[in-house]
Amino acid sequence: LQLTGKQRQFIDLLQQQQTVASLRSLCAQAGFDFNFINGFLLSGALNGYVQWQEHSQQTWALTARGEDLAGVLPGSLLADRLLAGQCDRAQLQAELGPAFSLNYGALRREQAVDLIDGNGEGTVAVLKSSVLGAYQQRQGVFEAIAAGKVLDASAASSLEWLQQQGYIASRVETDYSLTVLPALQTLDLGDVVTTLTSELILSGQWRQADLKPYDIHAEVPNVAYGRPTILTQCIQRIRDIFLNMGFDEMSGYMVESAFWNFDALFTPQDHPAREVQDTFYLANPQTLPLPDDPALVQRVKQVHEANYGGHWTEAEASRAILRAHTTTSTARRLHQLQGKDGKYFSIDRVFRNETVDRTHLAEFHQIEGVVVGELLSVRTLMGYLTYFYERLGFKDLKFKPTYNPYTEPSLEVFAYHPPSDRYIEVGNSGLFRQEMLAPLGCGEKATVAWGLGLERIAMLLYDVEKLSDLIGPDIRL
Numbered sequence: 516l517q518l519t520g521k522q523r524q525f526i527d528l529l530q531q532q533q534t535v536a537s538l539r540s541l542c543a544q545a546g547f548d549f550n551f552i553n554g555f556l557l558s559g560a561l562n563g564y565v566q567w568q569e570h571s572q573q574t575w576a577l578t579a580r581g582e583d584l585a586g587v588l589p590g591s592l593l594a595d596r597l598l599a600g601q602c603d604r605a606q607l608q609a610e611l612g613p614a615f616s617l618n619y620g621a622l623r624r625e626q627a628v629d630l631i632d633g634n635g636e637g638t639v640a641v642l643k644s645s646v647l648g649a650y651q652q653r654q655g656v657f658e659a660i661a662a663g664k665v666l667d668a669s670a671a672s673s674l675e676w677l678q679q680q681g682y683i684a685s686r687v688e689t690d691y692s693l694t695v696l697p698a699l700q701t702l703d704l705g706d707v708v709t710t711l712t713s714e715l716i717l718s719g720q721w722r723q724a725d726l727k728p729y730d731i732h733a734e735v736p737n738v739a740y741g742r743p744t745i746l747t748q749c750i751q752r753i754r755d756i757f758l759n760m761g762f763d764e765m766s767g768y769m770v771e772s773a774f775w776n777f778d779a780l781f782t783p784q785d786h787p788a789r790e791v792q793d794t795f796y797l798a799n800p801q802t803l804p805l806p807d808d809p810a811l812v813q814r815v816k817q818v819h820e821a822n823y824g825g826h827w828t829e830a831e832a833s834r835a836i837l838r839a840h841t842t843t844s845t846a847r848r849l850h851q852l853q854g855k856d857g858k859y860f861s862i863d864r865v866f867r868n869e870t871v872d873r874t875h876l877a878e879f880h881q882i883e884g885v886v887v888g889e890l891l892s893v894r895t896l897m898g899y900l901t902y903f904y905e906r907l908g909f910k911d912l913k914f915k916p917t918y919n920p921y922t923e924p925s926l927e928v929f930a931y932h933p934p935s936d937r938y939i940e941v942g943n944s945g946l947f948r949q950e951m952l953a954p955l956g957c958g959e960k961a962t963v964a965w966g967l968g969l970e971r972i973a974m975l976l977y978d979v980e981k982l983s984d985l986i987g988p989d990i991r992l
């Protein structure tokens with residue numbers, strides 16, 4: 516038998532009995548939940564150990580109206596006194612007070628009494644003493660129900676009357692009587708094994724052992740469970756903002772070819788950003804295949820050669836790196852779109868070979884965004900960024916011209932940070948150049964795009980001073 520603690524306790528209890536007249540009252544007395552034990556019985560786990568017989572029984576309970584009577588039926592106080600031979604009206608009124616007319620009214624309704632005012636001495640005359648007797652019985656039954664006592668057949672007529680008056684209501688309750696069979700009396704439950712040790716397993720003893728099952732009804736201590744880290748919360752918030760602005764989420768690859776990270780972005784092959792001091796080059800794989808679109812590679816090559824003095828090699832473009840920005844995802848997406856309009860964002864991890872300090876890590880997240888369409892301008896770009904940062908609570912932005920190989924104009928974004936009374940750099944953005952768009956097949960389109968620092972935003976929003984409080988194995992927030 517695989518038993519929970521409660522089930523064991525119940526069996527212990529049964530072993531001390533031969534018969535149980537009412538499982539319900541046994542449960543009530545011993546503090547077991549009847550429904551739980553009922554389920555245990557019906558599961559068949561005790562078949563062969565216990566015989567049981569179901570019998571439903573009608574039980575009674577006071578209705579709200581019955582509860583209102585506070586234990587005394589109208590009529591019974593007066594009935595008691597009349598049966599005891601007391602019939603002087605003035606005296607009865609003095610004793611019963613305001614209850615007199617209530618009691619008199621009740622008995623009068625059954626035409627059991629009358630008032631006689633003959634020679635000035637008021638008298639309550641008994642017309643039907645059988646009704647008065649019935650009142651005494653009804654009162655007794657009423658009290659028994661209130662106390663939850665079991666009633667016998669003699670209560671039938673009182674029950675009927677009490678129900679008609681609306682003082683009590685019946686319900687049907689299933690109950691069981693049990694006969695405990697000798698098999699249970701002699702059943703040795705043995706010790707419960709609460710810890711499965713390697714010894715039990717190796718010796719094979721676990722096969723015989725009574726392993727304690729999980730008790731899914733057991734009360735467990737309240738634990739403060741996990742919640743998303745600040746960075747994850749930030750990502751969720753930013754994702755919601757862009758989704759609400761009608762953007763679709765895009766993704767890319769952490770391991771990329773230099774082609775998508777640099778060449779497709781019109782970054783010359785001798786650009787300082789491509790040096791190992793800035794970019795992580797992989798030893799394995801050392802190279803990645805160029806895009807499966809030779810015409811694209813050809814167009815990129817031509818643009819580089821025409822603008823950057825004739826030197827461009829596929830070998831350099833094939834080098835495998837950890838992506839240094841998520842504009843790789845944007846470039847891939849533009850190539851997919853082939854001039855179709857769209858709005859895309861990503862929140863993804865990037866890698867740069869930087870010296871790690873309080874505010875710099877070699878890996879961080881960028882919030883990338885790109886809009887492809889007609890008539891997009893610097894104003895459009897500033898509009899999107901202003902709207903986005905406002906949603907995060909940064910109301911005051913400044914834009915400063917900067918340089919990127921692939922955008923013109925290019926704007927750095929600064930957000931005002933009231934606690935430190937400074938403008939803090941939060942992103943970089945621009946309008947993609949024709950030299951980049953045309954080879955990707957989007958030459959007819961205007962695009963605005965940005966790459967924003969997620970950790971910078973999180974630090975400002977949550978007032979964190981060290982990046983190590985935000986990321987890594989030692990988050991102390």
Ligand code: PHE
Pocket residue numbers: 839840841842919922943944945964965966967
């Ligand atoms: N890729 C740039 C960076 O990493 C950000 C950027 C994205 C700028 C798109 C302009 C357009 O800083």
